[in-house]
Amino acid sequence: MRPAWTVTATVLLHRDGRWLLTVRGADVDDAAGQLGLVGGHVEHPEAGSGVLEATARREASEEVGLDLGGxxxxxxxxxxxxxxAGAGQVSVAFVAAAPADAEPRAADPAEVAAVGWWTPDEAASDRRCPPWLPGLLGRAAARAGL
Incomplete structure (x- = not known):
């Protein structure tokens, strides 16, 4: 039998040299209280073409109240x-400019305790920053041409 794993999609949103990050809720199963990204698990109804993009857009709406439709x-x-928790996970990351006409908010405080805009240096110096995040922000900035 093949091992099973879950699939997630995340989106790194930038605006004015800063990155939208979340502070994960204290009671979530993974990375509680740490800085994190907007994103989550692929759900069955999203099956089909563009499933990862659809997941990233849905999670942006659910977690931080941003419509990434356009x-x-x-x-x-x-x-x-x-x-x-010891589970295998495949994660796919996207980069995008945040919509200029909307401000993010923590839509479900149990899952996302807070949201904010961080520079890569600010994130790296935050005690809640996981070790992989500064490198990811650097790669995202390069991909976005920032």
Whole structure:
């Protein structure tokens, strides 16, 4: 039998040299209380063409209240890792300019305790920053031409 894993899609949104990051809720299963990205698991109804992009857009709406319907998502990278709970996960990351006419908000405080805009240096110096995040922000900035 093949091992099973979940698939997630994330989107790194930038505006004015800053990146939209979340502070994960204290009671979430993975990376509680850490800085994180907007994103989440692929759900069955999203099956079909563009499933990862649809997931990233849905999660932006659900987690931070942003409509990315007209926003171009640019593929950044994918990776396989093991979550804090020991589960395998494939994650696909996209980069996009945040809509200028909307401000993000923590839509579900149990999942996302707070949202904010960080420079890569600010994120790296934050005690809640996981070790992989500064490098990812650097690669995202390069991909976005920032």
């Amino acid at each position: 926003v171009a998502l640019t593929y950044l990278e994918s990776e396989f890792f093991t979550t804090d």
